[in-house]
Amino acid sequence: MTAALFTLTFALAAPFWALMILLPRWSWTTRIITSPLIVLPVLVIYALLVLPAAGDVLPAVLSPTLSGVRDLFGTADGAAAVWAHMIAFDLFVGRWTWLDSRERGVPALVMAPVLVLTLLLGPLGLAAYLGFRTRWERPAVARLQPQRLG
Numbered sequence: 001m002t003a004a005l006f007t008l009t010f011a012l013a014a015p016f017w018a019l020m021i022l023l024p025r026w027s028w029t030t031r032i033i034t035s036p037l038i039v040l041p042v043l044v045i046y047a048l049l050v051l052p053a054a055g056d057v058l059p060a061v062l063s064p065t066l067s068g069v070r071d072l073f074g075t076a077d078g079a080a081a082v083w084a085h086m087i088a089f090d091l092f093v094g095r096w097t098w099l100d101s102r103e104r105g106v107p108a109l110v111m112a113p114v115l116v117l118t119l120l121l122g123p124l125g126l127a128a129y130l131g132f133r134t135r136w137e138r139p140a141v142a143r144l145q146p147q148r149l150g
Contacts, residue, residue, distance in 0.1 A: 002049070002076045002077050002080045003076070003080075005045050005048060005049060005080055005084070006076075006079070006080040006083055006084075008045060009042055009045050009080070009083055009084045009087050010083075010087055012041040012042055012045070013039075013041075013042055013087050013088075013090075013091045016032070016033065016038050016091060016094075016095070017091070017094065017115065017119050019032060019033060020033060020094060020095070020098045020111075020115055021111075021112050021115045021116060021119075024098070024102075024108040024111065024112075025108065030102070033095055033098055033099065034099070036092070036095070038091065038095060039088050039091050039092050039095075042084055042087050042088040042091065043084075043088050045084045046081060046084035046085055046088060049077055049080050049081040049084060050081050053077055053078075053081070056072060057072065057081075060072045086122065089122065090118055090119060090122040090125075093118060093122060093125070093126050094115055094118045094119060094125070097111070097114065097115070097118060097125070097126065097129040097133075098111065098115065100129075100133065101114075101129070101133070101136075104133060104136035104137065105136055106132065106133065106136050110132060111129075114128050114129045114132060
């Protein structure tokens with residue numbers, strides 16, 4: 001079951017990445033990506049992997065040591081859970097950067113490689129976007145409104 005969940009994790013997230021990267025101007029992309037619930041299927045997989053192992057996971061995250069985390073991640077269940085964790089957070093960050101870039105008018109051709117980098121190496125994609133976004137100012141109306149958290 002763990003192998004199937006591992007495989008299913010990315011399969012559930014891939015369509016959202018495809019929309020943001022390949023069809024950024026399609027009206028349905030905006031409708032779909034606007035919802036933070038796009039990460040929900042991956043979060044369900046994460047819960048299926050982590051909750052049954054809470055007795056092993058909680059000590060490793062409450063008082064982390066390199067060897068304890070290594071041992072936890074060194075199991076098939078642990079690796080699959082970490083994968084689901086990464087996929088969920090990378091998708092959420094990708095979603096945020098895509099939405100923010102749309103508000104700022106960042107060209108889709110600039111965003112495509114940033115989103116691919118976020119998909120492959122999450123934090124580096126976020127760092128790239130944070131660097132790029134300073135070149136595009138949000139419209140004055142958007143700056144006056146409270147910023148969305150999701």
